[in-house]
Amino acid sequence: MMPELGKYAAEVLSAYAVTLGLLFALVLVSVARARRVKGELEEIEHRSKTRG
Amino acid sequence: MASIWEYANPLKFMRTTEAALPFIGWAAALCLGVGLVWGFFFTPDDFRQGSTVKIFYIHVPSAMMAINIWVMMLITSLIWIVRRHHVSALAARAAAPIGAVMTLIALFTGAVWGQPMWGTWWAWDPRLTSFLILFLFYLGYMALWAAIENDDTAADLTSILCLVGSVFALLSRYAVNFWNQGLHQGASLSLDKKENVADVFWYPALVSIAGFVLLFVALVIVRTNTEIRARRARALMARERLG
Numbered sequence: 001m002m003p004e005l006g007k008y009a010a011e012v013l014s015a016y017a018v019t020l021g022l023l024f025a026l027v028l029v030s031v032a033r034a035r036r037v038k039g040e041l042e043e044i045e046h047r048s049k050t051r052g
Numbered sequence: 053m054a055s056i057w058e059y060a061n062p063l064k065f066m067r068t069t070e071a072a073l074p075f076i077g078w079a080a081a082l083c084l085g086v087g088l089v090w091g092f093f094f095t096p097d098d099f100r101q102g103s104t105v106k107i108f109y110i111h112v113p114s115a116m117m118a119i120n121i122w123v124m125m126l127i128t129s130l131i132w133i134v135r136r137h138h139v140s141a142l143a144a145r146a147a148a149p150i151g152a153v154m155t156l157i158a159l160f161t162g163a164v165w166g167q168p169m170w171g172t173w174w175a176w177d178p179r180l181t182s183f184l185i186l187f188l189f190y191l192g193y194m195a196l197w198a199a200i201e202n203d204d205t206a207a208d209l210t211s212i213l214c215l216v217g218s219v220f221a222l223l224s225r226y227a228v229n230f231w232n233q234g235l236h237q238g239a240s241l242s243l244d245k246k247e248n249v250a251d252v253f254w255y256p257a258l259v260s261i262a263g264f265v266l267l268f269v270a271l272v273i274v275r276t277n278t279e280i281r282a283r284r285a286r287a288l289m290a291r292e293r294l295g
Binding site: 001003004005006007008009011012014015016018019022023026027030031033034037038040041044045047048 | 088092093097102103104106107110111114149150153156157160161164165167168267271274275277278281282284285288289291292
């Protein structure tokens with residue numbers, strides 16, 4: 001299944017590994033911050049409402 | 053037909069984009085999966101570049117995105133300057149880290165590809181240098197947003213920085229044509245079939261580019277909505293502090 005990359009295997013594999021790693025990290029950080037900020041805002045809005 | 057300016061309303065923007073987000077996210081995952089698997093596993097080696105041609109399917113889309121994300125930031129910054137829509141300024145802020153990552157990927161994959169083909173990881177070639185400066189502009193843009201407490205002042209100053217940085221986004225794209233020197237070749241992709249890469253490389257590259265574009269759209273929606281919520285949270289907290 002793995003294609004024959006020959007003498008350039010290290011270059012090709014490292015390019016793909018770093019790219020996928022960075023994209024995955026970017027998605028993870030973006031989603032995690034989105035959840036955290038959404039939770040914080042809900043808490044602040046709830047606090048504002050209960051205080052009137 | 054609704055006017056585009058209706059989406060300057062944060063609630064309308066969030067409702068519309070969050071409804072579209074699952075479709076865009078899945079389309080991005082599908083296109084990226086198909087494009088990269090097709091490019092990596094099912095395309096032949098180039099007769100001169102060998103298997104390093106497989107780097108093409110990540111290097112070209114990321115480099116295209118690095119430049120075009122700055123163009124998107126330029127447009128949204130101009131909208132902020134002219135019409136003072138907060139969603140527009142926050143969209144530019146949300147896009148910057150994605151652009152920085154795309155530029156970093158383009159620089160890294162370019163260096164890894166350049167070493168076996170040119171015999172060097174790096175050269176002070178017009179395109180490579182303008183890309184490095186573009187990356188530094190992305191970092192500076194993000195640092196400026198983080199350094200200024202007042203959102204409107206930060207949006208004003210970063211918009212001006214974005215206008216200045218656009219020169220380097222433009223140079224990154226056209227440096228080869230302007231100076232006609234250095235190691236980096238001209239554009240690999242062209243609408244002219246004679247100039248374009250062979251179809252066997254072109255089709256998977258096209259799917260991969262679509263994947264990168266859709267991933268950017270999905271991420272910029274998530275991040276813009278986060279910035280809108282964070283801005284509202286800051287405003288509510290400031291109101292709480294006032295009593």
